[in-house]
Amino acid sequence: MEKAPLVVKHSSIRMILALVADRNMELEQLDVKTAFLHGELQETVYMQQPEGFVKDKNKVWLLRKSLCGLKQSPRQWYKRVDEYMLYIGFTRSKFDSCVYIKFKNDQILAYLLLNVDDMLIASGNISEIEIMKLLLQAEFEMKDIGPAQKILLDGDN
Numbered sequence: 351m352e353k354a355p356l357v358v359k360h361s362s363i364r365m366i367l368a369l370v371a372d373r374n375m376e377l378e379q380l381d382v383k384t385a386f387l388h389g390e391l392q393e394t395v396y397m398q399q400p401e402g403f404v405k406d407k408n409k410v411w412l413l414r415k416s417l418c419g420l421k422q423s424p425r426q427w428y429k430r431v432d433e434y435m436l437y438i439g440f441t442r443s444k445f446d447s448c449v450y451i452k453f454k455n456d457q458i459l460a461y462l463l464l465n466v467d468d469m470l471i472a473s474g475n476i477s478e479i480e481i482m483k484l485l486l487q488a489e490f491e492m493k494d495i496g497p498a499q500k501i502l503l504d505g506d507n
Contacts, residue, residue: 356428358448358463363501366449366461366472375474379495380486382431382467431464431490438485452482470498 370377435450436442440462443449448464460473460482469486473479486492 356448356464356466358465359446362443362446362449362463363470366463366470369461370472373474375472376476376479377498378471378479378483379498379501380469380471380483381493381495382469382490427467428464434489435462452478465501470501 367377369375432442432447440450440452443451450462450464451458452460452462459475460471460478462482463470463472469492471479471482473482483492483494487494
């Protein structure tokens with residue numbers, strides 16, 4: 351099974367932070383609540399009934415959505431968010447599959463960096479960020495953290 355590319359590269363974050371500083375851009379952060387539950391399962395997956403929910407010990411549950419802990423969950427979440435980003439007009443970076451770029455008339459309007467369930471949005475136009483937030487919040491349950499203060503990174507990247 352191919353590994354889901356859920357973690358933005360450190361070099362991509364450094365590049366975006368340099369652009370934000372150099373061009374006096376805005377940088378906002380969002381956190382997707384229960385991100386892995388947004389993934390659609392491609393396989394048929396059954397599970398034992400969890401303790402406290404057992405009604406008939408001879409029955410199992412058929413999962414319709416991805417859950418944390420399933421091997422498929424990260425890949426399915428990435429697939430879901432990737433499809434949505436492309437649908438709303440972003441282009442995926444050729445160098446980092448967790449970086450999305452929004453163009454208009456050959457000019458870059460905004461960048462979005464995906465780091466598992468966290469998103470950073472950078473743009474020179476705060477109204478563009480607000481539009482992006484509305485689009486993302488319409489599709490996924492999210493917490494708007496506001497201006498980015500801290501960025502937690504995976505040590506393996």
